[in-house]
Amino acid sequence: MNAKIVTIPGDGIGPEIVAEAQKVLEKVAEVYGHQFTFEKVLMGGCSIDAYGEPLTDATVAACQSADAVLMGSIGGKVGQSHWYELPPEKRPEAGLLKLRKSLGLFCNLRPAHLYPELRRACPLRESIAEQGFDVMMVRELTGGLYFGARKTETVDGEEVATDTLVYHDYEIRRIAKKACEIAEKRHGHVTSVDKANVLDSSRLWRKVVTEVATAHPGVQLEHALVDSTAMQLVRNPGQFDVVVTENMFGDILSDEMAEIAGSLGMLPSASLREDSFGLYEPSGGSAPDIAGQNIANPLATILSAAMLLRYSLNLTKEADAIEDAVAEALRTGFRTGDIMEDDVEGLTCLHTDEMGDKIASLIR
Ligand code: NAD
Numbered sequence: 341m342n343a344k345i346v347t348i349p350g351d352g353i354g355p356e357i358v359a360e361a362q363k364v365l366e367k368v369a370e371v372y373g374h375q376f377t378f379e380k381v382l383m384g385g386c387s388i389d390a391y392g393e394p395l396t397d398a399t400v401a402a403c404q405s406a407d408a409v410l411m412g413s414i415g416g417k418v419g420q421s422h423w424y425e426l427p428p429e430k431r432p433e434a435g436l437l438k439l440r441k442s443l444g445l446f447c448n449l450r451p452a453h454l455y456p457e458l459r460r461a462c463p464l465r466e467s468i469a470e471q472g473f474d475v476m477m478v479r480e481l482t483g484g485l486y487f488g489a490r491k492t493e494t495v496d497g498e499e500v501a502t503d504t505l506v507y508h509d510y511e512i513r514r515i516a517k518k519a520c521e522i523a524e525k526r527h528g529h530v531t532s533v534d535k536a537n538v539l540d541s542s543r544l545w546r547k548v549v550t551e552v553a554t555a556h557p558g559v560q561l562e563h564a565l566v567d568s569t570a571m572q573l574v575r576n577p578g579q580f581d582v583v584v585t586e587n588m589f590g591d592i593l594s595d596e597m598a599e600i601a602g603s604l605g606m607l608p609s610a611s612l613r614e615d616s617f618g619l620y621e622p623s624g625g626s627a628p629d630i631a632g633q634n635i636a637n638p639l640a641t642i643l644s645a646a647m648l649l650r651y652s653l654n655l656t657k658e659a660d661a662i663e664d665a666v667a668e669a670l671r672t673g674f675r676t677g678d679i680m681e682d683d684v685e686g687l688t689c690l691h692t693d694e695m696g697d698k699i700a701s702l703i704r
Pocket of ligand 1: 353357412413414415416417418433436604605621623624625626627628629630635636637638640678
């Protein structure tokens with residue numbers, strides 16, 4: 341296969357972790373006989389420094405011409421970096437929001453997988469961590485409360501603020517379809533999360549998701565309320581396979597899942613549109629506190645590269661090869677500083693580039 345991958349290393353640890361993910365993708369190309377071409381572009385603080393804006397038209401055009409985008413992270417130390425003296429619409433984060441919108445990315449995937457070797461990082465009861473879990477959160481990214489009309493006004497001498505929660509049938513339909521397709525490639529179980537006992541938008545959500553699921557006979561659909569799901573995620577996360585939900589519920593539940601999965605340095609993510617195009621990035625930020633020291637954990641970015649192969653290039657074997665390599669590295673005791681346990685014998689703490697080399701060497 342020939343594929344063009346645009347990379348956006350960004351700021352802080354971004355360039356260090358993206359370099360390792362690219363190294364692993366190059367090894368995959370070599371082992372499996374593919375041709376991946378990489379084009380590096382700027383976004384975020386580095387783009388502000390070079391061009392005076394966080395996202396240029398040239399970066400958007402490069403992304404639009406690619407099969408997929410692999411990103412590191414953007415932003416500096418909030419409150420300390422000169423980027424935060426700029427008005428909000430000129431800051432690094434504004435670039436990412438604008439890029440997601442320009443590329444039509446509506447579906448955010450965040451897998452939360454607890455590796456057996458990292459059980460002790462899981463804050464849940466030992467008996468639950470021991471059972472392990474592997475949940476795929478599918479969050480709607482462009483509708484709902486965050487994008488509805490809002491205002492603050494004075495009514496009868498009192499300040500009143502209003503946010504509007506709007507969902508269109510088509511927005512629910514397309515994310516439900518993605519969730520069912522993903523479940524078909526996993527364990528065939530979808531939990532659709534809403535608040536249908538209170539909200540009209542949730543009742544429409546439930547009706548449309550039910551309709552969509554009937555076209556996927558291999559998928560078993562269940563509906564759950566968001567408050568009970570928040571509780572079930574800490575009580576028994578192993579019961580979930582794919583969880584699909586609207587924007588704000590997904591925002592909150594995916595952070596809850598990130599926490600129970602242990603380390604931020606291990607969590608990949610993808611933002612997809614209706615065709616196969618997607619933007620892939622680690623769930624963490626630019627970690628300015630450890631930038632430039634070659635100690636960041638590159639595994640979330642490497643696992644994001646695996647998602648890129650699976651969802652944008654449909655290269656399942658190759659994606660499995662990366663995920664297996666990460667699991668093998670952990671199983672054989674290799675760690676970065678953030679997941680190192682000093683009181684466990686037989687572990688080796690690697691630098692960022694050494695972990696990239698290790699994963700590349702385990703690609704088979
Ligand atoms: P952060 O995720 O960058 O860091 C939180 C903590 O996790 C830090 O101690 C950091 O060292 C650690 N950490 C994060 N990723 C790690 C990795 N790969 N390996 C080892 N340790 C890791 O969050 P923050 O400090 O709140 O934000 C820093 C900057 O990142 C801010 O400018 C913020 O706006 C930005 N940010 C960007 C994105 C993005 O690019 N999508 C997402 C979140 C935050």
